[in-house]
Amino acid sequence: MAAFKPDPKYKFTFGLWTVGNPGGDPFGGPVREKISPVEIANLLGEVGAYGVNFHDNDLVPIDATAAERDQIVRDFQKALRNNGLKVPMATTNLFSAPVFKDGAFTSNNAKVRAYAIQKTMRAMELGAEFGAKIYVFWGGREGVESDATKNPVDAIKRFREAIDFLCEWNIQQKFGYKFAFEAKPNEPRGHIYFAVTGSYLSLIPTLKYPDMCGVNPEVAHEHMAGLNFVHQVAAALEQKKLFHIDLNDQEFGRYDQDFRFGSANLKHAFFLVKLLEDYGYNGPRHFDSHAYRQSDYEDVKEFARGSMRTYQLLAEKAARWNADKEIQGLLKEINVEDAALEKLTKKFSAANAKKLLAEPLNHDELHKANYLPYEKLDQLTMEIIMGVR
Numbered sequence: 124m125a126a127f128k129p130d131p132k133y134k135f136t137f138g139l140w141t142v143g144n145p146g147g148d149p150f151g152g153p154v155r156e157k158i159s160p161v162e163i164a165n166l167l168g169e170v171g172a173y174g175v176n177f178h179d180n181d182l183v184p185i186d187a188t189a190a191e192r193d194q195i196v197r198d199f200q201k202a203l204r205n206n207g208l209k210v211p212m213a214t215t216n217l218f219s220a221p222v223f224k225d226g227a228f229t230s231n232n233a234k235v236r237a238y239a240i241q242k243t244m245r246a247m248e249l250g251a252e253f254g255a256k257i258y259v260f261w262g263g264r265e266g267v268e269s270d271a272t273k274n275p276v277d278a279i280k281r282f283r284e285a286i287d288f289l290c291e292w293n294i295q296q297k298f299g300y301k302f303a304f305e306a307k308p309n310e311p312r313g314h315i316y317f318a319v320t321g322s323y324l325s326l327i328p329t330l331k332y333p334d335m336c337g338v339n340p341e342v343a344h345e346h347m348a349g350l351n352f353v354h355q356v357a358a359a360l361e362q363k364k365l366f367h368i369d370l371n372d373q374e375f376g377r378y379d380q381d382f383r384f385g386s387a388n389l390k391h392a393f394f395l396v397k398l399l400e401d402y403g404y405n406g407p408r409h410f411d412s413h414a415y416r417q418s419d420y421e422d423v424k425e426f427a428r429g430s431m432r433t434y435q436l437l438a439e440k441a442a443r444w445n446a447d448k449e450i451q452g453l454l455k456e457i458n459v460e461d462a463a464l465e466k467l468t469k470k471f472s473a474a475n476a477k478k479l480l481a482e483p484l485n486h487d488e489l490h491k492a493n494y495l496p497y498e499k500l501d502q503l504t505m506e507i508i509m510g511v512r
């Protein structure tokens with residue numbers, strides 16, 4: 124894979140916490156030695172990534188002094204320059220410290236809620252120093268194990284209050300961030316609020332600054348909820364709310380696996396890439412995943428290269444699908460047009476309603492005339508994915 128060149132037009136990014144993941148899990152500690160942010164930047168430079176994203180504490184330890192912070196920032200900026208890396212996105216760690224054991228913005232404790240907002244304000248400053256323009260909110264601890272412990276309606280109100288406050292901070296400080304909310308149904312909490320991307324899409328119009336806010340859907344998270352990720356992304360795209368995306372993979376019905384993009388459900392990955400490319404998604408393609416626990420750092424590089432390469436291969440296959448004469452012919456046949464009827468149903472009017480009611484539409488005739496060779500179309504698609512077409 125050594126000759127592979129990632130194309131910067133795709134804006135492939137990784138988090139410090141992804142390639143730097145030392146391979147710990149709930150049942151065993153780290154298996155890779157921890158490497159520094161500068162070493163991670165060097166690794167990403169070597170594999171040809173476009174950029175790197177971070178949580179405040181991936182870069183600056185939570186208890187660092189101001190002087191330590193500034194030194195870390197300088198060292199990391201130098202490493203980014205050396206490796207030609209950008210920082211398109213930043214975020215806050217509102218889940219690791221014990222203080223967040225019962226949530227951050229939705230904590231039952233007003234002091235903890237204030238601390239979470241304060242921590243985010245500082246983390247936004249940090250991200251802005253690196254030119255980040257997308258700010259992700261993943262509420263990993265915003266949830267419950269038992270609904271006896273927190274009022275779920277209050278949780279929504281508290282979350283909204285925090286975001287409205289931070290939007291004002293964004294405006295006042297002229298950071299120019301777009302906020303991107305990331306849903307997850309569970310893990311680490313028994314139940315996490317805003318369980319799926321659609322939950323955030325319904326929250327956004329109720330915020331004070333809806334134009335500033337969009338979503339950051341993650342493949343694995345929607346698959347954990349048993350959902351079709353492509354449809355969630357389509358909903359976000361259609362509302363012009365896809366501000367960022369977390370690419371990885373996940374077997375359905377399992378724990379949060381964060382596998383390499385395309386490694387578990389290739390067909391879903393194909394339709395996802397096709398959707399993003401067909402609709403001209405222009406944001407970063409962020410890989411929020413990590414290498415297998417068995418890997419060493421050489422293999423972590425293969426993981427990173429493989430993530431980008433799979434995306435590019437699937438983009439090529441999506442273009443092949445779009446150019447395939449037989450597939451396009453089938454699409455033409457199955458999409459039956461009728462200009463006169465479409466004119467009637469496009470916009471309601473009393474006259475159109477009357478005309479529509481008078482149309483002699485017979486269900487049995489419609490059914491018999493409806494030619495849908497979907498097995499054929501799907502098999503042609505599979506043959507493109509399998510590389511024989």
Ligand code: GLT
Nearest residue numbers: 140214259261305341369411
């Ligand atoms: C954490 C989580 C991810 C989120 C990150 C952003 S942190 O690794 O599992 O899905 O995107 O906070």
Ligand code: MN
Nearest residue numbers: 343344379381
């Ligand atoms: Mn995940």
Ligand code: MN
Nearest residue numbers: 305341369411
């Ligand atoms: Mn994620």
